Amino acid sequence: MKKVFLLTSLLLVGIVLSACGDSGKEKVSIGISGTDTVVWDYVAEKAAEEDIEIEIVTFNDYVQPNTALADGEIDLNAFQTVAYFDEFIEDRDLDLVPIATTNLAPMGIYSDSLTDATDIPDGGTIALPNDVSNQGRALMLLEDAGLITLVEDYNGLGSIENAVVENPNDYQFEEVAPAQIPRALGDVDLGVINNGIAKDANLHPIKDSIFREDDTAVDYVNIIASNAEDANNETYNRIADLYQEADTAEFIEEEYDGALIPTVLELSEIGW
Numbered sequence: 001m002k003k004v005f006l007l008t009s010l011l012l013v014g015i016v017l018s019a020c021g022d023s024g025k026e027k028v029s030i031g032i033s034g035t036d037t038v039v040w041d042y043v044a045e046k047a048a049e050e051d052i053e054i055e056i057v058t059f060n061d062y063v064q065p066n067t068a069l070a071d072g073e074i075d076l077n078a079f080q081t082v083a084y085f086d087e088f089i090e091d092r093d094l095d096l097v098p099i100a101t102t103n104l105a106p107m108g109i110y111s112d113s114l115t116d117a118t119d120i121p122d123g124g125t126i127a128l129p130n131d132v133s134n135q136g137r138a139l140m141l142l143e144d145a146g147l148i149t150l151v152e153d154y155n156g157l158g159s160i161e162n163a164v165v166e167n168p169n170d171y172q173f174e175e176v177a178p179a180q181i182p183r184a185l186g187d188v189d190l191g192v193i194n195n196g197i198a199k200d201a202n203l204h205p206i207k208d209s210i211f212r213e214d215d216t217a218v219d220y221v222n223i224i225a226s227n228a229e230d231a232n233n234e235t236y237n238r239i240a241d242l243y244q245e246a247d248t249a250e251f252i253e254e255e256y257d258g259a260l261i262p263t264v265l266e267l268s269e270i271g272w
Contacts, residue, residue, distance in 0.1 A: 004105035014222075025053040026235055030224075031065035031077035034142065034196075039103075039260075040078070042251050046242045049191055052191060052235060057166075063088075069225060070094045076236055078102060078228050078243075082270045084133060097231050098223040098272055100240030103252060104261040105195035105222065107141055108209025109229040112185045117145045117211040122169045124189035132157060137220060138192035139163055145211045156219070196239065206258040214261075218270050221263045 025037070025048070030040065037056050044054035058073050059065045065077040066088055080088070089096050109117050120126070130140045136156025142148050149166035160173050176184050181191040182201035194203050205212065213220065224240050226233065239244075242248065249262035 017261060025051045026078065027053045028235060028239060029053060029055045029057050029074040031068055031074040031079065032107070033054070033060070033062055033065055033079040034058065038255055039248070039252055043239065044249060045243050046245075046248075047239060049183045050238065051096060052239065054239065066092070066094065066096065066225075069227065072227075075230070076224055076239070078222070078224045080225070081220045081222055082136070082260045085223060085225060086271070087133075087172075095228045096225050097228045098267060098270065099226050099231055099237060100224045101245060101263045101265045101270065102222045102224060102243055104213065104215055104217060105179065105259070105262050106205055106209075106213040106217070106261060107137055107194045107220070108190065108198060108205050108212035109145060110182070110185060110191050110193055110198070110203060110209055114189060115210060119148065119189060120147070120169075120171065123172065124169070125172045125174055125187075127174045127176045127184050127188045127191040129178040129181065129192065129194070133158070134178055134194055135175070136163070137194075139219075141192060141211070141213060142187060144194075144213075166235060196200060204259060210226060215263050218265065221265060223270070239270065 032040065035058055037058070040054065040056050046055070046056050057068070059068070062080065062084065065079050067072070068074045069077045072181060085096075085098065088094070107116060114120060126142065129135050133156070137147070140154065140159070142155065143150050148164050148171065150163050151165050154163060178194060178197050181193050182197065182203060185191045193203065198205050198208070224243065226236055232237055244264045252260050252262045
């Protein structure tokens with residue numbers, strides 16, 4: 001009996017060590033899109049001091065991080081806006097939830113010829129992203145800039161013709177592939193460009209844009225998501241806390257020179 005008891009005990013110890021890793025730290029895998037891990041590397045260093053080992057798993061699209069999370073291949077993901085997340089989980093019927101907000105990557109209005117968006121001449125041309133998600137966001141930004149008026153309770157979907165109810169200066173909208181808008185700035189008066197594409201085109205989202213989103217654009221704040229059953233997981237929520245701490249915000253501001261806006265919102269403020 002003693003030998004059986006000893007064997008059972010060793011097996012239990014092995015299982016615990018396997019779950020925690022050789023170092024004894026609790027491992028948590030976080031999926032992101034792209035290769036920019038700077039902020040998460042910073043958070044991972046803080047987490048390591050609390051015996052939490054963060055593994056960053058990179059994906060090259062905006063679909064796999066959610067499906068991998070739903071399938072249990074990763075523990076958390078952190079790559080998407082509230083608006084994208086809400087639409088994705090509804091379309092795919094996934095039981096995922098946000099557990100915290102992280103930052104806002106502001107979309108901006110850019111121009112080669114103007115220094116103020118309201119200086120656009122009557123009949124001027126505005127380049128808009130031709131994909132549904134970014135186009136709706138761009139139209140709302142143009143409304144915030146005072147250039148157009150959208151239908152009441154606009155949800156970011158639908159054609160330009162159905163979305164815009166007032167265009168008193170007869171602006172012309174040119175639908176362009178998002179990545180091509182920076183190149184098109186010489187041929188239009190204004191172009192609306194999302195944060196990542198602007199940076200890829202060597203445009204600074206703060207210094208080079210002439211109008212941009214601020215932290216009131218709650219639908220486009222980025223989030224950390226988990227499976228619904230893990231929403232109250234202490235370790236996952238501790239990681240969220242580490243991301244939202246003041247020193248992380250300072251690191252983001254210094255590292256990105258204002259191009260990312262640290263954002264700490266209650267889940268109720270983003271509709272959850």
